[in-house]
Amino acid sequence: MMIARRAGVSVATVDRVLRDDQAVRPATAERVHLALATLRDERASRGRPSKLTSFRVAFVLPQINSRFLDHVERNIALSASFFREHRIIPSFYRCDFSSQRDTAAFSEQVADYDALVLVPLDYPWVERLIEDMSAVNVPVVTVFSDLPASHRAAYVGVDNRIAGRTAGLLMGRFLGSRLGTVAVLSASSRLHDQLERRIGFSQVLEEDFRNLRWIAEPDFAEDDDGAGLAAQGLLARHPDLVGVYVTGGGISGIASALQESGDKSRLVLIGHECTAETRSQLSERAIDVILDQDVRGIVHWAGLAAINFLNDVRGALAIPTPETRIYLRENAHA
Known part of the structure; x- marks a missing residue:
């Protein structure tokens, strides 16, 4: 979406250029590649990753009625000291991913972040948001719920x-x-x-x-x-x-x-x-x-995974798969 706006073309045209579709006019393809290069240069000019002392990470949840997501939101807020210790500057957002227009506007809003930790909804424009971020070297870590066919950098959560x-x-x-x-x-x-x-x-x-x-x-x-x-x-x-x-x-x-x-x-x-x-x-x-599942632990691992990608840490994909806990009457209060 960001690339399309910079180049003055449609999202479909950007997709065709990235797939090296020879039917796209050379002048149009050149505008798309120039827009992509400009966005990458803008991010590189910030000195990321080696010169940064901290990383700006956006934690993004869908705007839906869910007690579980409310619980996740609380755990993100309660993780402030953990994030400070690991040089993460977190920001929190809710986005109405059911709206293509709101998702497109949101992609512009978070374009300056170093990484995204995202609970995605399964819409084509949400995949496009992830693809746009990936194209400008902003790793997106999906958490709790995945979009495995997208360009996300990693998924953190139970199987x-x-x-x-x-x-x-x-x-x-x-x-x-x-x-x-x-x-x-x-x-x-x-x-x-x-x-x-x-x-x-x-x-x-x-x-x-x-x-x-x-x-x-x-x-x-x-x-x-x-x-x-x-x-x-x-x-x-x-x-x-x-x-x-x-x-x-x-x-x-x-x-x-x-x-x-x-x-x-x-x-x-x-x-x-x-x-x-x-x-x-x-x-x-x-x-x-x-x-x-260990909600706070997963939030922590997702933040660490994001900055590992930013730092090009070897083994960034070696993220532990959290265990699913089973509670019955006998261990309900354990």
């Missing part, structure tokens, strides 16, 4: 497909030989982590638990009231419902609704993110399993 497979295995083991339907609830089809969890979960049920039929319910509300209504609708539509897997937020509202209706005793409920509320619901048997 979400494995997390989904773990949830599927636990669901099958809890239900044993029972017959019935299991609902997979996802709050956003644009978050790659939830898609990966859904795929992993369904794979295990199809491979090892043929007694269970699974159905997907994407884009349901994460707020407690909306999630509770979703649970009631599921029970009405699927009398044979025996399990619910929540790939994102909203599990607390579902647990409360199932308890109030008296239906929890015949259902297994599995989800993500260990909070004070979900810990309490685990203890009360309103939730059976919570899968969790």
Whole structure:
């Protein structure tokens, strides 16, 4: 997007030039290459990386209703002393990535940063943002949710497909030989982590638990009231419902609704993110399993990965894959 504006051409034309499409007029291709070279020179003129004593890193979350992302935001703020120790000057942003116009404007806003740590949504213009940053040597580290086909420098977070497979295995083991339907609830089809969890979960049920039929319910509300209504609708539509897997937020509202209706005793409920509320619901048997991740640790590793790329540190890609933690009633408060 930045290159297109500098060259006075469309984003599609920039893409064709970068792919060395011979159908592009030489004069147009020259303008694109000149714009790219100018942006690279501007960044190099700042003395990065060897002459900088600190690095400006933008931490960017999508502007969506998500308790988990609110939790991530708090952990970014609480990591200020860690960032200072590692010469990172963090700034925090929320962007409406569902809007192509807002994303394009945002790419201009963060053009002067040394690196981006980003929770992306799966839109073509978000991939374009990452590509534009990469083209001017600004590494983009995706965190918690990935866009593996993009030009991002690295991904830091749990293996979400494995997390989904773990949830599927636990669901099958809890239900044993029972017959019935299991609902997979996802709050956003644009978050790659939830898609990966859904795929992993369904794979295990199809491979090892043929007694269970699974159905997907994407884009349901994460707020407690909306999630509770979703649970009631599921029970009405699927009398044979025996399990619910929540790939994102909203599990607390579902647990409360199932308890109030008296239906929890015949259902297994599995989800993500260990909070004070979900810990309490685990203890009360309103939730059976919570899968969790080290949010602050992942935020720290993402910041370090970004400055490792800036410093050309060997092994910058050797980022640890965080473990998925499993919480049950017995270790809910461990």
